[in-house]
Structures are given as structure tokens and as C-alpha cells.
Amino acid sequence: MKHLLILMLALALPLFAAVVTEPIQRGDISVKQSFNGTLSFNQKSRLASESEGKVTRLYFDEGDYVKKGQVLLEIDTKILDANIKATKASIKELEFSLQRAKLDFKRYEALLAKQSVSKQKYDEFYFQKMQLEQKKISLESSLEAQNIAKNKKRIKAPFAGYISKRSVEIGEWLKVGSEVALLLNPNKIDIIIHLPSSFINNVSKNKTIMVSINGKDYKTKMIGALLSGNKKTRTFPLKLRLLPSKDTFFDGMQARLSLEKSSVSDVLLVSRDAVIKRYGKDVVFIVKDNKALMVPVRIITYEGKKTAISASELKVGDRVIIKGNERIRPNQEIRK
Template sequence: MRLYLLKVPLYILLLVVLCPMILYAAPDKDPPPKNSGPPPMLVEVSQITRGIVEPMVKLVGSISYTRVSRVAAEVAGIVKTIHFTAGSRVKVGQPLVTLRSDLLEARLAGVRANYRQSLLELERADKDLQRIKALYADKSISESLYDENYYRVLAQKKRVISLKAILDYQKLQIQKTQINAPFSGLIQAKLTEQGEWVDIGGQVAVVADDKDIEVEVDVPGHLLNFLYPGRQISVRSGDKDYTSLFVHFIPQGDIATRTFTVKLKLEQGKNLIAGMQALVSLPSGSKLNSLLVPRDAVIRQFGKPIVFLAVDGRAKMVTVQILGYKGLLVAIEAPEIDDFLQVITKGNERLHDGQAIRF
């Protein structure tokens, strides 16, 4: 029993002595890794350059047709037949509306009968004149009787001419009961119905030439100084870009807005419809030497145009002012930007200021 009590402290002593040695001999563990953040984002960059560019401003205009005709009747009458529907396509000379012509045809029949009768009377008077001329040559009749028959023939000839003119007029009246399209195009509106009375000059349809397209845009007066006939103007409508030519402006301004209507002729306006919105890029100042970056480099954040510069492996966000466009380049201005810096053109939509980048 005494021997057992002596052995217990010895075990405790050995444990106390050996524990520090075991702990000291154990291999060291690696320190926990530090949080180094996301890896640099892969982007594409481009060199900022300088060039001559013209400041531009974008204004909203409208597509319109250059030729629009409100087709009218040349004779009065009741509408007998309508040969079109609103929105349909017509060709030049195609019948649009036919008016009733029964009254005109009855009048024509009377005039035609009078004309034929006058021809018979002229033939008879001419035969009488030939007989009297022979008698007058033999001095068998007086000169006054000869003159009477001579002038009767002349008067009858004038009557025939007059009736012929009336006859032609009546025929023309009947022809005019068919109202034809003045040119090829689209029917914009139908202005009459079957059975309605149409007066002389009464409108029956609106036809527009959809092959002749123009853009109308209201511009401030100072922009007119940078426009001249034949100048090319960029227009965007229906998600497509078009080239237009400045034709002229209406020399009568809007008193309320102090703007003037400018007309631009579209060279290729297929599939455009009157009333569509047109975004017009007009020159707003003299040409200037400015910084140029690719269009892809300029994006919008917080409602403002910005670019990201590649500076020391990080993205630097800079708010810019757009001065104009030159092909696929954008003229910009910003105090923080200078020549020969690198601007990010791809991957900039997902960047934030100060983010690590690689390219």
C-alpha cells in the first residue's frame, strides 16, 4: 500500500516534465490565409486619341410623306362604287371612286342628236349654196340671195363646231365620273361612302406616295447656321440608322417655342411609315479638336455618361461630357482625362470604381 502511494507522484512528475517537450516538438501549423478579394476582371482597353469633330445635338422629329394628295371629284354626283379600302395600295391611274352617270348620259344623248341634226342641216345648206352659186354665175339670181345662202352655210358650220364642243364636254364629264389615283401609293383615308353626294371639288380619299419619305423636325433658330442644302444628316428610326439630306426649312417659326421646321429627305426610307419617331443628329457648333474614344467605352451610370480608365491595374470611373460623334468614335470632355490614356471598351458594364482589372 505504501509502495503504491509512492509511485503516484512519480507519474505526475513525469507528465509535468514531458508535456512541454512534446508540445515544443509538434510541427507548426500554417497561418490562416488572409482575404485577398476577387481576382482582377478581364477587360479590353483602347487608346484615347485626339481628332477634329463637330458637336452634335439629338432632336426628336417625325417621319412624313413628301407627296400627299386629297383626291377630289371634278364633277358632282352620287357615289356608285368605291374601289379601295383604307390602308390599301393603289397604282397610278387605278379607279378609286365611280359616280353615277345616268343623268350625264341622258344629256349626252340629247347633245349628240342635236349635233347630228346640225350636220344634216349643214349638208343641205351646202347643197343649196352650190345650186345658187351656179345660178348666180349665170346672173339668174340676185347677189343678195347668194349672200344669204352663203352666210347661212357659214353660220351652220359654226353651229356644228359649237355642238361638237358641247358633245366633247359631255363625254369628258362622263369620263370624270371615274376618279383615279393621281400616283402610286397608299390610301391613308377614305372620305366618302357609297350613296353619298359628292360636290365638285369634294374629297373622296387621301393618297400618300410612300416611296418619297422625309423627316420633319423642329429646331432652334441658331442651329440653322450649321445647315445647308445637300448636307448629310444622320437619322435613326425603327431601330435602324439612315442618311438624310437637308432640303430646306419653313421660314415661319413657332411663336411659342421659337423653333423652325426643318425638312430632311431620306435616301433609303423603305418600311418607314408617316408618324414614326425619328431621332435626328444635328450639328450644334463649329468643329473642334477634342478627345476621341470608341462608342463602346461610354456607358451610362446614375443617369450620366461615364468611362472607365485603366490606371495602375485598376478601373477609374470618370464622368464625361459628350461633345459629338465621328463615325464609331465619341468626342468627350473631362478634366481628369488626357491624351494617350487607356480607356476600357469591353467589360466596363460590370465594373465599379477602383476594381482590379487585367488585359
């Protein structure tokens, strides 16, 4: 009995809908045309080996973030280390011989000044010293070349970025030029969008240009319009640089740029949320005599969160429903 009474009271009460409204305005709006473009990492490097040998250590994997100068892998250096050790020993041995030759030469130089030794004997010690000095230079150059070769056994990241691809495994034999990884710099991302020449002239190089990626707006700056166009479509590539963002992007993602095509003056303006689909038509609900009146509209264009519409039944100042309109029925009583 109690539940029946509650049900009867509920049916007796009028069904009010709680909504949010705003007044219809009149103003000007731009007609936009959208163009799709593609994200491309401006700085990408296919890292390759400058030396041949077996990979002994691997310090990275796909998806890793690496810093500039970070060691990515090492190639076996056992034979090279032995050669470097032998060269260093040869230099040390030669330094002793050179030291003795310099002392001998100094003595013969003094003897020659006193005419106590022949010029021929003096020349022999002079050229012996010179020969040892040149041999030392040769060995030191050889040691420097060996150290350079050893440094090439360690592949380092040329810039900070993400490893997009790994092409090597531990124990694998690398040849000179073997690709080991693909490195991408996430802070240098360009967007190429093909535009008719008339639209390119409307893009300012000194202003921030907004593009949409996955439904979110991002700031870019114009790098320039490339002069080589597509003869079939009569479009020209516009190059934009994506400004730094904490979001993650992928090479080849789609970006959308909206540019003004024309403008419409003195039109009715409502929030985008005011226009909904009902019975397959675009409609808005306005509040009239505390009831929801459904009015079919024609959408002229969009700009940001505003929509330009046309409808003979609407006028400036009418309260249009922007929240709660999805559940409204025509002529339903409204509580604002």
C-alpha cells in the same frame, strides 16, 4: 461521387472571363447639341369630287399604294350617257342636213354666176348653210362638255402615293367638293426643325445632313431656313428634305438633328461600349496584371461611337474592355 469530383475540380479552377479590349486614345471630339423636328409629307392632296352623283364603283382602301392616273372611284353616268348619245344622234342628223344644204348652195352659187337666180334666193341658201354650220359647232361643243363632265365622274390619283384616309363608300351620294380620300406622296418628306440662328448658319446647303429617326440615321438635304421665326423662343425653322429610303415613315414622326456646339481637344477617347453603369456610376474596366480594374470616369461628351472621358487613373494605351464588361467583377482574372 463522380458529380462531386467534377464540382471540386470546377471550384479549384480559376474563373477567367473572356473579353475584348482596345487601347485608350487621345484626341479631339466635338460637343454636340441635339434638336428635335417633325416629319411632314410635302405633297399631300385631299381628293374631292368635281361632280355630283352616286358612287357606283370603288377601287381603293386606306393604306393602298396607288399609281399616278389610277382610277380610284366611279360615279353613276347613266343620265349623262343618255345625253351624250342624244347629242351624237343630233350631230349625225345635222350633218345630213348640212350636206344637203351645201349641195343646194353650190348649185345656187353656179346659177347666180349665170344670173339665173336672184341674189335674195342665193342669200337664203347661204345663210341656211351658215346656220347649220354654227349649230353643228354648238352641238359639238355641247358634246365636248358632256365628255368632260363624264371624265369627272371618274376620280384619278394625281400622283403616286399611299391612301392615308378614305372618306367615301359605295352607294354614297357625292356633291361637288365632297372629300373622298387623303393621298400622301412617300417620296417627298420634309423635316422642320427649329434652331437658334447661330446653328442655322453652321448648316451647309451643299452637304448631306444626317438626322436620326427611331434611332436610325438617314440622309437629308437642306431646302432652306424659313425667315419667319418664333419671337418667344428666338428660333427659326430649318427645312430639310429626306432623301429616298426603302423604310416606311409616318406623317408627324420625330426626327433628331445633332449639330456641333463646341469642340474639346486633347481628351481621352474610348468606345461607347466601354462605359457602363456600375453601382450608379459611370465606369470602365481596364486590364491590369491580367485582372479587371474598375475605374470611375466622368463623361465629357459623345461623338458617334466614341466617348470622351476624364479619369486621373487612366492613360493613353491602357487596354479598356469593350465587350464582356457587363458580366465582369472587379479584380476578376481576364482572358483576352
